[in-house]
Amino acid sequence: MSHPPPFIHPTAEVSPTATIGPGAKIWHQVQVREDAHIGANCIIAKGVYVDFAVSIGANSKLQNGVCVYHGVTIQDGVFLGPGVILTNDQLPRAINPDGSLKKDADWQVNPIVIKRGASIGAGSVVLPGITIGEFALIGAGTIVTRDIPPYGLAYGNPARLRGYVCVCGQVLTPTGDPQEQEEQGVWTCPECNNRYEF
Numbered sequence: 292m293s294h295p296p297p298f299i300h301p302t303a304e305v306s307p308t309a310t311i312g313p314g315a316k317i318w319h320q321v322q323v324r325e326d327a328h329i330g331a332n333c334i335i336a337k338g339v340y341v342d343f344a345v346s347i348g349a350n351s352k353l354q355n356g357v358c359v360y361h362g363v364t365i366q367d368g369v370f371l372g373p374g375v376i377l378t379n380d381q382l383p384r385a386i387n388p389d390g391s392l393k394k395d396a397d398w399q400v401n402p403i404v405i406k407r408g409a410s411i412g413a414g415s416v417v418l419p420g421i422t423i424g425e426f427a428l429i430g431a432g433t434i435v436t437r438d439i440p441p442y443g444l445a446y447g448n449p450a451r452l453r454g455y456v457c458v459c460g461q462v463l464t465p466t467g468d469p470q471e472q473e474e475q476g477v478w479t480c481p482e483c484n485n486r487y488e489f
C-alpha cells in the first residue's frame with residue numbers, strides 16, 4: 292500500500308536536512324530544525340517547534356504549540372496535547388559563571404524518551420532525563436519529574452503514579468480481592484476486559 296507524499300503548509304519552516312515521512316502533515320507556522328526526523332503519517336499541528344536531531348516516530352500527533360527540544364526521542368503512536376513542552380537542560384542558565392553567554396558546548400543535553408503509544412495531556416512539562424513508558428497516560432497540566440512506567444496513569448505537580456491504563460485509554464481496576472491484587476498486581480480494563488499484570 293503506497294502512502295501519499297508529506298504535506299507541508301507554505302507557512303511552515305522545514306530544514307532541507309530534516310526527514311519527513313510519507314503521509315505526514317506539517318501545518319501552519321511549524322518549525323522543523325536540521326536533521327530532525329518525522330515519521331510516516333504524523334500530524335504536526337500549528338505552531339509546533341521541533342528542535343534539531345529530534346526523532347518522532349510514525350503515526351504520532353503533536354497538537355498546537357508543542358515544543359520538542361534537542362535530545363528528545365518520541366516513538367510511534369505518541370500523542371502530545373496542546374502546549375506540551377519536552378525540555379533538555381537540567382541546569383538552565385543563559386550565562387557562564389564569568390558572565391559570558393553560554394554556547395552549545397557549555398551545557399549537557401539530558402535526553403527524554405517517550406515510548407510507543409504514550410499520551411501526554413495539554414500544558415504538561417516533562418523535565419530532562421525522563422522516560423515515559425509505553426501507553427502511559429499523563430494528565431493535563433502535569434509536571435513530570437520522574438520516570439513513568441508502562442501503562443502508568445500519572446498527574447499532578449509533581450507527577451505521581453495514580454494507577455494504570457489500558458491500551459484503549461480506560462483506567463484499569465484491580466482484579467480480585469485487595470490482598471490478592473496487591474500481591475499479584477492483576478488489573479482489568481472495564482471497557483475491553485484486557486488483563487494486565489504489573
